[in-house]
Amino acid sequence: MVLSMYKIIRKDRILAMYQINFSEPVYVHFIGIGGISMSGLAQILISAGFTVSGSDAKRSPLTIRLEEMGAKIGYPQSEENITDDIDLVVYTAAISEDNPEYAAAVHKNMPMMTRAALWGQIMKNYKIPIAVSGTHGKTTTTSMISEVLLAADTDPTLSIGGILKSISGNIRIGKSEYFVTEACEYTNSFLSFFPRISIILNIEEDHLDFFKDINDIRNSFRKFAELLPEDGTLIINGNIDSLSEITEGLKCQVISFGNDKSKYSYTDASYDEMGRASYTLLENGTATMRVSLGVVGEHNILNSLAVIALGDILGLDRGTVLNTLAGFHGTDRRFELKGTLGGITIFDDYAHHPTEITATLKAAAKYPHKRIWCVFQPHTYTRTKAFLKDFAKALSLADHVILTDIYAAREKNTIGISSLDLKAELDSLGTECEYFKSFDAVENFLLENCIDGDLLITMGAGDVVKIGENLLGA
Numbered sequence: 001m002v003l004s005m006y007k008i009i010r011k012d013r014i015l016a017m018y019q020i021n022f023s024e025p026v027y028v029h030f031i032g033i034g035g036i037s038m039s040g041l042a043q044i045l046i047s048a049g050f051t052v053s054g055s056d057a058k059r060s061p062l063t064i065r066l067e068e069m070g071a072k073i074g075y076p077q078s079e080e081n082i083t084d085d086i087d088l089v090v091y092t093a094a095i096s097e098d099n100p101e102y103a104a105a106v107h108k109n110m111p112m113m114t115r116a117a118l119w120g121q122i123m124k125n126y127k128i129p130i131a132v133s134g135t136h137g138k139t140t141t142t143s144m145i146s147e148v149l150l151a152a153d154t155d156p157t158l159s160i161g162g163i164l165k166s167i168s169g170n171i172r173i174g175k176s177e178y179f180v181t182e183a184c185e186y187t188n189s190f191l192s193f194f195p196r197i198s199i200i201l202n203i204e205e206d207h208l209d210f211f212k213d214i215n216d217i218r219n220s221f222r223k224f225a226e227l228l229p230e231d232g233t234l235i236i237n238g239n240i241d242s243l244s245e246i247t248e249g250l251k252c253q254v255i256s257f258g259n260d261k262s263k264y265s266y267t268d269a270s271y272d273e274m275g276r277a278s279y280t281l282l283e284n285g286t287a288t289m290r291v292s293l294g295v296v297g298e299h300n301i302l303n304s305l306a307v308i309a310l311g312d313i314l315g316l317d318r319g320t321v322l323n324t325l326a327g328f329h330g331t332d333r334r335f336e337l338k339g340t341l342g343g344i345t346i347f348d349d350y351a352h353h354p355t356e357i358t359a360t361l362k363a364a365a366k367y368p369h370k371r372i373w374c375v376f377q378p379h380t381y382t383r384t385k386a387f388l389k390d391f392a393k394a395l396s397l398a399d400h401v402i403l404t405d406i407y408a409a410r411e412k413n414t415i416g417i418s419s420l421d422l423k424a425e426l427d428s429l430g431t432e433c434e435y436f437k438s439f440d441a442v443e444n445f446l447l448e449n450c451i452d453g454d455l456l457i458t459m460g461a462g463d464v465v466k467i468g469e470n471l472l473g474a
Contacts, residue, residue, distance in 0.1 A: 018111040027085055029088070029105075032095060034054075034063045038090070039065070041115065042054060043066065043173065044122060047173045052070070052072075053081070057075070077101050079101060084108065087111065089111070090114070094410045114192065119159075126157065128196055129194060131181055131182075132182050132199045133198060134200055135201075135205075137303050141199065142158075142181070144304065144307045145180055146164060147164075148316065148321050149178055157172065157180070185217065190220075191224060196229065197232060198233075200224070200236040200237060201303065222246050230252060234255070236257075237257060237258045263283065267287070275297070279301055281308065291308075294326055295330050296366060297335070334350055335347055344450045344456055345456065346456045346457075348457070348464075350459075352378075357376070357459065358397065371399040372398045373402065373454060374398035374402070375404065375456070375457070377462045378391070378407065381408065392428075392431070396430075403423055407462030446471065
């Protein structure tokens with residue numbers, strides 16, 4: 001216990017004292033370099049002239065790209081990767097103190113920094129750093145913003161939590177004053193950031209393996225809002241409960257969207273034959289123009305309002321913003337059309353929280369279909385237990401549900417929860433539900449039971465996407 005506490009104290013001391021000088025590139029090693037965010041950081045540093053190495057469990061398209069850029073990457077993680085010439089070691093919240101590389105860096109007394117702290121230091125190098133936060137919708141909204149800034153020829157630097165086809169990845173390195181990134185609340189990572197404009201899309205319970213409860217989460221978002229300077233701006237969803245607790249007393253400008261008390265809201269929402277939304281934009285309650293989106297669902301209407309608000313703050317041409325929103329068709333794993341098989345339309349979606357599942361299945365209901373099949377892979381044991389009944393209620397919007405085993409991610413099952421517990425809840429609601437232990441069994445069942453005209457969604461933050469891809473022969 002004494003040693004563990006010593007490590008924590010010393011780690012915080014190193015975090016506080018080490019500052020990167022981007023005019024003097026050094027040698028940085030990333031533990032877990034293949035993650036979507038870590039790989040993006042590595043790309044930015046390589047482009048700035050830093051020497052970069054890293055490690056991961058296995059080679060992936062992201063690590064291959066980094067190797068092509070000049071990074072030296074070891075597989076798997078090993079203390080031998082921590083060489084004496086490394087100037088800084090960067091790690092994520094998922095890295096435990098008994099990780100061999102983390103332990104080796106501690107033993108060598110090397111400077112160490114969290115992923116979030118490094119993002120924060122990078123943000124300081126831009127005049128207009130924009131951070132997109134919220135329990136849901138960060139990747140889609142960040143992608144919308146990215147497309148708008150690209151269409152407006154602002155040459156931004158972008159960091160997205162998913163793959164955006166227009167930039168062929170999750171990172172774009174520009175040369176302008178604009179920097180856009182997602183800001184995740186997990187482990188309070190976003191409190192290491194230095195934004196000038198922040199967006200809060202929503203605040204709900206999640207990550208209860210870290211946060212105590214919703215009040216603890218709200219407190220973190222309040223601290224995140226307080227990071228903004230006096231000349232900064234907070235764009236926030238007016239539907240958030242007790243909104244004043246988040247915004248009252250802030251020194252920055254506050255602009256709200258979403259409801260009739262907000263500066264930006266909407267009315268007369270409608271959906272075309274493919275479920276794509278359109279609405280009348282209201283500004284301070286006055287109808288101004290019709291907005292059409294290239295993506296489905298009411299949740300994306302709210303996301304687009306935040307983007308329109310940001311465009312106005314930045315002084316972007318409104319026509320450019322609206323045209324870009326109309327042409328935006330989403331990012332990978334966000335109600336992504338994967339293909340068709342025998343008349344069965346196959347989508348994939350990253351939804352792993354009851355609110356996200358509800359939004360996705362409601363959007364799917366507006367898409368042409370006979371029956372909706374949802375193959376759901378629960379993500380983490382703590383989340384599954386915390387939202388068991390809410391998951392069942394959300395999934396019951398599908399006609400048929402198929403469950404796979406829980407995707408453990410960073411956790412071990414110390415609480416005795418399984419997908420069979422979720423199946424029991426769905427059975428009690430009268431929803432047709434099956435559970436299979438293997439993906440092969442799921443695929444065989446779908447091939448035998450799905451018919452022409454059905455809509456199939458693979459759903460979850462793990463590797464459930466493989467099921468649809470396997471069916472399509474991808």
